[in-house]
Amino acid sequence: MNQKNEIVNKLRTSGLRPTKQRVLIAKSLFDSDKTFHFTVETLNKKINKNGVTKVSLATIYNTVEAFTSAGYLKEILTSKNKSYYDTNIKSHHHFYDEGSKELTDIRYSQIRLSKIPTPPKGKKIKNLEVVIRIQK
Amino acid sequence: MNQKNEIVNKLRTSGLRPTKQRVLIAKSLFDSDKTFHFTVETLNKKINKNGVTKVSLATIYNTVEAFTSAGYLKEILTSKNKSYYDTNIKSHHHFYDEGSKELTDIRYSQIRLSKIPTPPKGKKIKNLEVVIRIQK
DNA sequence: TTCTAGTTTATAATAATTCTAAACTAGAAA
């Protein structure tokens, strides 16, 4: 019950009520030591496996959105027509395999940018992402 | 009619019949000396302005897809739920303004990568894109 | 225990895109 308390506190910190649905989803997302990429579709399958609906699809959408706003998830832009999310919220980059449509992390330090442009006037850089598309 | 011939040849080269719809769209996309970014929605408005339908929406989708496959357009991955395309097919990078959802080109030489990772075994790099997200 | 704002849920609605299949046409061949 210790990890559960951590999750409950994490949610409370962001003004999110720790409902049983959110706690369940948070466990599924943040409990492992390894981070991963997912879509709402894959998360839904993970949560509601073998025909047992534990959390409605609407709530999965709502929760992913809430966790993203709270900064617990990052949205990744790769494939059209489907949103990908990342439980790794540290600044990092990606390989995107065009064949399998799979994302792989590239640690921040694995790419060095020795020259970057200044943003347009009045705008500042929010983040910088490198996507390296790969194929066979 | 010279530019039209160029377009007709360009299409023929890729095995695309130069129909009047394709030629019209190609003119709209490739005639200017400056490149630009667009969505199917904005292209549709440009082609079919003031309520006069010159080309059906289905054909606009088909043609953008055909031109992209032929290498005359590049798809850009930025926003979820909508595909962006680029008439600039040279290797380059982008600013993406989160507020206005607008893309701006960054010339290839404006970013220098002094260290990039080796791709997973059996895979090779198809391209590398940097997106710098900016905001006020 | 009561109360209510926040949350969940089924379901409808929307938006972008893709599919379908019938009508049309570019252009090779007769």
Next chain:
DNA sequence: TTTCTAGTTTAGAATTATTATAAACTAGAA
């Protein structure tokens, strides 16, 4: 020049991902 047909266009239906709606539920403060 006309014929022929594979490739193309088109309206509309279908699909997919996502968002909106509004009624039922619940966490947790009082």
